[in-house]
Amino acid sequence: MDEKEKQAYLEKYHHEKEKGVPFFPDIIFKDTVVILVIFVALAALAYFAGAPLEERANPADTNYTPRPEWYFLFLFQLLKYFPGYLEVIGVVVLPTIGISLLFFLPLLDRSSKRHFINRPIVTGATLIGMIAIIGLTVLSIREAPPPAEAAGGDAVAALYIRNCASCHGASIQVATGTNLHNVIAEGKHEGMPSWSADLTSDQIDALAGFILSPGGSSLFAANCSACHSIEELVASSPVKLKEALGSGLTYEPHKGLQLPDWSKTLTPEQQTQLLNFLAAPDGQRLFATNCSACHGRYVAYSGEKEQLTKTISQGGVHLDMPAWKQKFSEAELQQLARYVVDPATAPEGKKLFQDQCAACHGERVPTAATVDEAYDQIANGGAHQTMPVWGQVLTPEQLDALVNYIIQANQGEDTEAGQKLFESNCAGCHGQFGEGGPNPARPNSVITPISSEEFLKTRDDITLAAIIALGQPDLGMGAFGNAAGGPLSDEDINSIVAYMRSWETNPPVVTAPEIEIQTLVMQGGEIYQQICAQCHGVSGEGNVGPALSDKDFQAKNNDQAIYDTISKGHNNTSMIAWGDILTPAQINQLVAFIRQMPPTEKPATPKPAEGQDAGNPPAAEATPTVTPTPKAASAPVFADIEPILKKRCAPCHGAMGGWDASTSEKVINSGDHGPAVIPGDAENSLLEKKLLGTQTDGTIMPPGGKLSEKELNLILEWIKAGAK
Amino acid sequence: MMARLTTWLDERTGFQQVWQAIFLRKIPKVNWFYTLGSATLFVAMNQMITGILLTLYYVPTPDHAYDSVQYITFQLPAGWYIRGLHHWGASAMVVLVVLHMLRVILYGAYKFPREVTWATGVILLLVTIGFGFTGYLLPWDQKAYWATTVGTRIAGAVPFVGDWILRILRGGNDLSAVTLARFFGVHVWVLPSVLLLLMGIHLFLVIRNGISAVPTRKD
Amino acid sequence: MAKESKMNREGFLKGAIVSIVTLIGAALGLPALPYLAGPALQKSGDQEWIRLGPTSKVELGQPTLFKFKVKTQSGWIVDEQELSAYVLSNDGREFVALSNVCTHLGCRVRWIDDEKTFFCPCHNAVFDKDGKVAAGPPPRPLDKFEIKVQDNTLYIKGG
Incomplete structure (x- = not known):
């Protein structure tokens, strides 16, 4: 112009x-x-x-799907098209260009033309811009993950919507060969969390299946979910799944059911989708469902990866097994058959097996359902099952995952190192066999077994490793990983996990240890003597806890205050909230009982531990019997007891403060309650009381159960001999 | 009597001249699209009034924010109404600003001599978006918390300085009491000051230069 | 004629503008008034029975001091306040609970056992055992709480 x-x-x-x-x-x-x-x-x-108002902000909620206000949706949608390092285009470049264009519009369009038809460039650009913004907004609304409830019966889709959709949108493209299970479990790229803590292994597999084959998920929801849970099918063999889909009504378990013929109602494409969805590429699980029936937990393999892939995908015929009945006596055959069915019932079969069978079978004991079947097989021999042609059943991703798993498993840790680490780091609380016990961090609660089949089956290696590395603060377990300041390296943790896995085939425990959680049906005085007297003294004269009969105490606190203290407890002290255990009427009785206490000035007398806290291990129920051992030729010195302390005490005492079990001097002198050891006087040493459970404060140590008699005696002898 | 009072006042304030300059000035014949600017001004005033009313009860700390908003919405008489007006006014504001802007582009009204008016308008658009972004967090509900988490994280994706921007926006690494306090401060003090200043300039220029006429096919 | 119609049109426009502005002003301004006055107009909600303590604590014929906590709600904040009450009973069945707040200016009265009266230290007010004004400036007797006994435990309400 x-x-x-x-x-x-x-x-x-x-x-x-x-x-x-x-x-x-x-x-x-x-x-x-x-x-x-x-x-x-x-x-x-x-x-x-x-004006909408949702639930109060909950930073801990991992299920919430964040959505910006509607006028930011187009920007939000735009970012979806610029993943990874391209993100900067959506975040900086495009908005900056847009705003600059707007701001400098008068300088860019300097013609004297004003009517919009006479300014086709500006008009056109504006139109395109508006269409783009409106289009992106509409797309964003349409692609918006519907609220989780809206996913209908499709549980996996709901899982996806809740956890993944807010960042990944409605679907994800995955490069072939990606180990999706690991990506989800460990979190991969920047900003993606590790899901193994929030999702079970089954859920992660279901998600992996959903991502690879979203269509399969809806097919599952429509056709299978009425009878089957996703967890059930994810864990079943792909061969069975394929059979069920392909053979229609002749499939054995489906016979006689009012079912459509899947081989006809579903197109081959749909069948593949379903299969891909159900058989997630999780090597560990694929091995468990497909291979372990013949190969047990583990197949020894040291060859090339390509060879393994070939073997698996093409299958093969195993060697014939000779008939053993000419070689073995009837008794031996019986023994072996029993051993094969259940090694525990016929331990004497082990030697026989190792001498005669291990050459071909390796360490793994072939499993058989019944003794008769096993007997027949051993006696008559015969061709083994042909190894199936897995290449027809598994997708390339699954095959990859399986091969990688086997290779990794073969490079895996030997369980011996894991066992040692477990015993020195975990056994203190979890017991030597992972059987659990009273929870030292929580009165009245139990550490459930971690060696049960149920526990191990529902957690994969990544989850277990994460639990060890990061701890479970909610349950009182500290973090053991190096990264979190703990003593264990990643390698250590992996070998512990490997050791724990070795329990899976032969779980040492099945049920949770029982501790009695008493329902108290006592009256005021009785409750006081059973519960309160331990800390506050038999007649309220005080001990660990304050003196209740004290004049000052009585004057300072009204009934309500005493009631509240009993009911709610004090944080960080052993005064727990008794309101959870006692009824209001019982607390009222206690208040009344405390009120009528005659003032006493008696010094505190420690009370022998009867009626310990309910959280005591069964071991403590037996009266402590310490048979005095004849004095050894030479009195034990610190070096003799050091291994015991290191193994049973130091995992908790030391790094965590309080009593330090690392050196002789510290063992004697450190501790929150003064010297733990009085040299020469075992009976009055706090250490002895803690080990025997005769103290009034807290539970017996170690919390997993009393030391063995031998260990105990050694320590006591050491104290008696002057603790040198 | 009235006339005498008017004269008395005018002698001392000269308001009649101002009145004439602003309200009695002549304007080219325009159509209904030209009301969008005034409508935006009205909604801005609505936001100010309802916003001021809301601050009488709202407390910008994580302990109290949600409770106080709940109190405003469900306990106070007409609280739902004030908050509803403010909430929907925010959306209306964005819609009207954009429509107003489209009208200006379509009629070529950003051209000589109204370039500066246009520039202030673009900044006012950004201020409006800033209001929306900061106001969204204040109720401290799930939507607020998570949308802001994502929103600030987007800013964090800027290369080199992203992390720095993120921490300045949040006042730390995480969304916290600091974030809420600064969002409140920006929403209630910083942005309104900028808005009033720019709106003043914008309106002054509109009055000084007059409203652009509807261009004909020949223009 | 033309001029008149122009005047009419202008008058109509002006009238319409004034009405619309007034309407919007009222629609915004009127609800703002109860909104501003809201907390002052709100009634305190139903009170709950507050547990005082066992009846056995009350000495017959003599006011016994009980302390208790009351929850008060102001706005969205729930607070706990410690209050006291004197409970009096002559026969162990009928109980009376008196507030220990002087009805004059709100100081705390205390029981003087030797005189058998309540005494307020602020302006030397004296109430008798039943809370009636015996001397001094208070305009009315000590306030009473509603009281009930359940399972040998005293509960009060009010105050």
């Missing part, structure tokens, strides 16, 4: 203005009418729609 055009415009504008109307009232009238309409609309929205 040059000077002349400027002048011309101003002149023309002046002219139009003269012909125009006054701002007030003509123009303002129009304005107020529009304003009224808008105001009525706002008021109506406020009345009918209201």
Whole structure:
């Protein structure tokens, strides 16, 4: 626009203005009418729609799907198209360009043309911009993960929506060969959390299946979910699944059921989708469902990866097994058959097996369902099952995962190192066989077995490793990983996990240890003697806890205060909230009982431990019997007891403060309650009391159960001999 | 009597001149699209009034924010109404600003001599979006918390300085009491000051330069 | 004629503007008033029975001091306040609970056992055992709480 055009415009504008109307009232009238309409609309929205208010913000909620306000949706949607390092385009470049274009529009479009048809570039760009923004907004709304409930019966889709969709949108493209299970479990790229803590292994597999084959998920929801849970099918053999789908009504378990013929109602494509969805590429699980029936937990393999892939995908015929009945006596055959069915029932079969069978069978004992079947097989021999052609059943991803798993498993840790680490780090609380016991961090609660089949089956290696590394603060377990300041390296943790896995085939424990959680049906005085006297003294004279019969105490606290203290407890002290255990009436009785206490000035007398806290291990129920051992030729020195302390005490005492079990001097002198050891006087040493459970404060140590008699005696002898 | 009072006042304030300059000035004949600016101004005023009313009860700390919003919405008489107006006004504001802007682009009204008016308008658009972004967090409900988590994280994706921006926005690494306090401060003090200043300039320029006429096919 | 119609039109426009502005002003302003006055107008909710303690603690014929906590709600904040009450019983069946807040200016009264009266230290007010004003400036007797006995435990309400 040059000077002349400027002048011309101003002149023309002046002219139009003269012909125009006054701002007030003509123009303002129009304005107020529009304003009224808008105001009525706002008021109506406020009345009918209201201002939404959701649940209080919960930073710990991992299930919430964040959505920005609607006018940011287009930007939010835009970012989906710029993953990874391209993100910067969506975040910085495009918005900056857009705003700059807007801001400098008068400088970019300097022509004197004003009508929009005469400015095709600006008009066109505006149109395109608006269409893009509206289009992106609409897309974002349509792609919006519906609220989890809206996923209908499709539980896996709901799982996906809750956990993945907010970042990944409605679907994810995965490069072939990706180990999805690991990516989900460990979290991969920046910002993606590790899900193994929040999701079970089954859920992760279901998600992996969903991501690879979203169609399979809806097929599952529509056709299978009425009878089967996703966890059930994910864990079943792909061969069976394929058979069930392919053979229709002739499939044995489906016979006689009112079912459609899957081989006809589902197209081959749909069948593949379903299979892909159900058989997630999780090597560990694939091995367990497909291979372990013949190969046990483990197949020894040291060859090339390609060879293994070939063997698995093409299958093969195993060697024939000779008939053993000529070689073995009847008794031997019986023994072996029993051993094969259940090694525990016929331990004497082990030697026989190792001598005669291990050459071909390796360490793994072939499993058989019944003794008769096993007997028949051993006696008559015969061709083994042909190894199936897995290449027809498994997808390439699954095959990859399986091969990788086997290779990894073969490079895996030997369980011996894991066992040692477990015993020195975990056994203190979890027991030597992972059987659990009273929870030292929680009164009245139990550490459930971690060696049970149920526990190990429901957690994969990654989950177990994460639990060890990060601890379970909610349950009182500290973090053991190096990264979190713990003593264990990643390798250590892996070998512990490997050791724990070795329990899976032969779980040492099945049920949780029982501890009695007493329901107290006592009256005021009795409750006091059973519970309170331990800390507050038999007649309220005080001990660990304050003196209740004290005049000051009685004057300072009204009934309500005493009631509240009993009911709610004090944080960080052994005064727990008894309101969970006692009824209000019982607490009232206690208050009354405390009120009628005669003031006493007696010094505190430690009370022998009877009626310990309910959280005591069964071991403590037996009266401590310490048979005095004849004095050894030489009195034990610190070096003799050091291994015991290191193994049974140091995992908790030392790094965590309080009593330090690391050196002789510290063992004697450190501790929150003064010297733990009085050299030469075992009976009055706190250490002895803690080990025998005769103290009044807290539970017996170690919390997993009393030391063995031998260990105990050694320590006591050491104290008696002067603790040198 | 009235006339005498008017004269007395005018002698001392000169308001009649101002009144004439603003309200009695002549304007080219325009259509209904030209009401969008005034409508935006009205909604901005609505936001100010309802916003001020809301601050009388709202407390910007994580302990109290949600409770106080709940109190406003469900306990106070007409609280739902004030908050509803403010909430929907925010959306209306964005819609109207954009429509107003489209009208200006379509009629070429950003051209000489109204370039500066346009520039202030673009900044006002950004301020409006800033209001929306900061206001969203204040109720401290799930939606607020998570949308802001994501929103600030997006800012964190800027290369080199992203992490720095993220921490400045949040006042630390995580969304916390600090974040809430600064979002509140920006929403209630910083942005309104900027808004009033720019709105003043914008309106002054609109009055000084007059409303652009509807261009004809020949223009 | 033309001029008149122009005047009419202008008058109509002006009238319409004034009405619309007034309407919106009222629709925004009127609800703001109860909104502003809201907390002052709100009634305190139903009170609950507060547990005082066992009846056995009350000495017959003599006011016994009980302390208790009351939950008060102001706005969205629930607070706990410690209050006291004197409980009096002559026969162990009928109980009276008196507030220990002087009805004059709100100081705390205390029981003077030797005089058998309540005494307020602020302006030397004296109430007798039943809470009636015996001397001094208080305008009315000590406030009474509603009281009930359940399972030998005293509960009060009010205050």
